[in-house]
Amino acid sequence: MHIGVNHLLNQYGYFGVFCIFLTEMIGLPFPAETTLTLCGVEWSRGVFAFIPLWIMAACGNVIGSTIAYGVGSYLGHPVISRYGRFIGITAKRFQRAEGVFVKHQKGIVLFAKFVSGVRVLTPYLAGINRMKFIVFSFCNSISAFCWSAFYILEGRYLALLWHRYHYLVKHYEVLLLFLIFSVVVSGVWVRLKLRRRASRKSHRTSVEGPSD
Numbered sequence: 001m002h003i004g005v006n007h008l009l010n011q012y013g014y015f016g017v018f019c020i021f022l023t024e025m026i027g028l029p030f031p032a033e034t035t036l037t038l039c040g041v042e043w044s045r046g047v048f049a050f051i052p053l054w055i056m057a058a059c060g061n062v063i064g065s066t067i068a069y070g071v072g073s074y075l076g077h078p079v080i081s082r083y084g085r086f087i088g089i090t091a092k093r094f095q096r097a098e099g100v101f102v103k104h105q106k107g108i109v110l111f112a113k114f115v116s117g118v119r120v121l122t123p124y125l126a127g128i129n130r131m132k133f134i135v136f137s138f139c140n141s142i143s144a145f146c147w148s149a150f151y152i153l154e155g156r157y158l159a160l161l162w163h164r165y166h167y168l169v170k171h172y173e174v175l176l177l178f179l180i181f182s183v184v185v186s187g188v189w190v191r192l193k194l195r196r197r198a199s200r201k202s203h204r205t206s207v208e209g210p211s212d
Contacts, residue, residue: 009035009042014052018060021148025064027120033151040155050152057148058141061113065123065140072127101125109139113147 008016017039024030036057042048101108105126112122126136 009038014048014056017048017053018056021057021060022064022067025061025068025120025123027068032119033116036148036151037155037158040152040157041159042155043152044156044159050156054145054149054152057152058144061144061148062137062141065144066137068120068123069127069133069136069140072124073130073133074127076128098125098129102129105129105131106135106139109136110143113143114150 008020012019017035020030020035021032024032039048039053039057043050043053101122108118109122109126109131112118123136123140126140
């Protein structure tokens with residue numbers, strides 16, 4: 001998938017960026033945040049300019065979200081139930097998300113783009129639950145421009161930091177590997193200890209039996 005994304009970016013430029021984010025919001029499994037970060041890296045190298053890159057990414061996301069909203073609004077539950085599994089939307093996942101969406105419509109549309117699994121579901125939910133199109137479009141557009149700018153800028157400044165400080169990584173490579181290894185081992189040890197403690201507690205409860 002990452003190879004395909006790089007090919008689209010290199011081959012089609014801004015139009016490729018637009019297509020990636022449009023189709024991702026319909027449900028095709030593009031790694032959106034990674035793609036935006038890569039776009040930021042390419043911007044730092046002079047391949048892209050920020051304004052057209054930002055506009056194409058955000059507009060692709062907005063239009064893709066609008067199409068998904070239309071599908072949810074006009075075709076509703078039946079089409080999602082029947083075909084949702086092909087784009088990763090299972091019935092159980094959809095029902096759970098819908099219960100939350102009904103209570104917090106505007107907030108979810110504004111912030112869901114920062115949560116990859118929820119981002120694709122949101123416009124379908126908005127359409128099915130008849131969220132006002134003007135309200136959806138306003139919140140969705142603000143969210144798309146903020147979300148895309150965040151990850152593009154992240155990619156740019158990560159690339160600049162790497163260019164400036166990568167020699168430190170090479171110089172202290174052994175120390176960094178040791179620290180990473182120590183963190184992983186510590187995490188595994190803590191997890192095993194917590195699991196063992198939970199197992200002992202469960203065993204003690206079953207031996208003692210329910211209290212009267």
